Amino acid sequence: MKAKTAKNSPYAVEVEAGKTYQWCSCGLSKNQPFCDDSHQVTECEPLDYMATENKKVFFCGCKQTHQSPLCDGTHSKL
Numbered sequence: 109m110k111a112k113t114a115k116n117s118p119y120a121v122e123v124e125a126g127k128t129y130q131w132c133s134c135g136l137s138k139n140q141p142f143c144d145d146s147h148q149v150t151e152c153e154p155l156d157y158m159a160t161e162n163k164k165v166f167f168c169g170c171k172q173t174h175q176s177p178l179c180d181g182t183h184s185k186l
């Protein structure tokens with residue numbers, strides 16, 4: 109199954125150094141942009157993102173990025 113677009117733009121999140129975030133790659137999670145185990149009906153797996161510093165990052169919402177889990181601008185071409 110192809111990943112479903114959750115939102116046609118990224119999710120801005122303030123991440124904390126040392127914390128790991130599980131990015132939803134299937135697009136089905138109700139807790140975007142993070143995994144809520146909805147992928148279990150798909151072949152997708154969540155992707156871990158380990159924050160190395162406190163900063164704002166943009167997690168991909170369209171699920172078509174080529175730089176998972178972060179937005180690479182692909183959403184603007186969909």
Ligand code: FES
Pocket residue numbers: 115116117118119167168169170171172173174178179180181182183184
């Ligand atoms: S939201 Fe997916 S590439 Fe930007």
